[in-house]
Amino acid sequence: MILRPATPEDLPRLLPLVASYHAHEGITSRPDQALADTLLGLLAHPDRGRIWLIEQDGQPAGYLAIAFGYSIELGGREAAIDEIxxxxxxxxxxxxxxxxxxxLDWAKHEHLVAIHLDVAPDNDGARRLYARLGxxxxxxxxxxxxxxxxxxxPEGH
Structure with missing residues (x-):
């Protein structure tokens, strides 16, 4: 497994992955250009967040997207996992x-103070995984x- 930073050139690989995730989660699909523009909002502006491709044997196997924030309470830059x-x-x-x-190794190296994510109350498998990772x-x-x-x-979620 390789986790590599996505670039704007990866957009054609990311679009079907994001569409699959949204379909899986029941998120209302958006026009391709609107979704592409949203993804480019991260890919072209790494100060906002990052997207990584998860690859297995040279093929896309998924993605991880984060958005940065800043916490006074926690003392610095933080990130939210927007989608995995x-x-x-x-x-x-x-x-x-x-x-x-x-x-998480990357986040520690970047001196982020916290990583946040949301998870559905009935997604026991994900909850166990996230708890195991801290x-x-x-x-x-x-x-x-x-x-x-x-x-x-809101009905799109």
């Missing part, structure tokens, strides 16, 4: 765990969101 996806034919082989472990509920807080008109509609 492993294709169905590559699941159950430990690629997600390996990708997350590689990402993720836990933060002071009992629950993620709440206010989706603004410029984003996608």
């Amino acid at each position: 996806f492993v294709t169905p034919d590559h699941r159950g082989k430990g690629l997600g765990a390996k990708a997350l472990t590689s990402f 993720f836990e509920s933060f002071m009992g807080y629950e993620l709440m969101s206010c989706l603004l008109p410029s984003g996608i509609a």
Whole structure:
């Protein structure tokens, strides 16, 4: 398994992966150009976040996307895992765990102070994986969101 930074040239490889993840999660699909523009918002602006391709034997097996933030409470730059996806034919082989472990090593090297993610309450497998890698509920807080008109509609989630 290789976790490598994606570049704008990887957009044709990323688009079907993101579309597959969104279909898997029941997220309303967006026009290809709108999705491409969103991905380029990270790929062309690494100060906002990063996307990595998860590859197995030279083929795309998934991706990991993060967005940066800054925490006064925690004392510095942090990141949220926005999406992580492993294709169905590559699941159950430990690629997600390996990708997350590689990402966490990168995050420590970058001196990030925290990594956040959200997970569905009924996704027991992901919860076990995340807990094994050191993720836990933060002071009992629950993620709440206010989706603004410029984003996608709430029914798309």
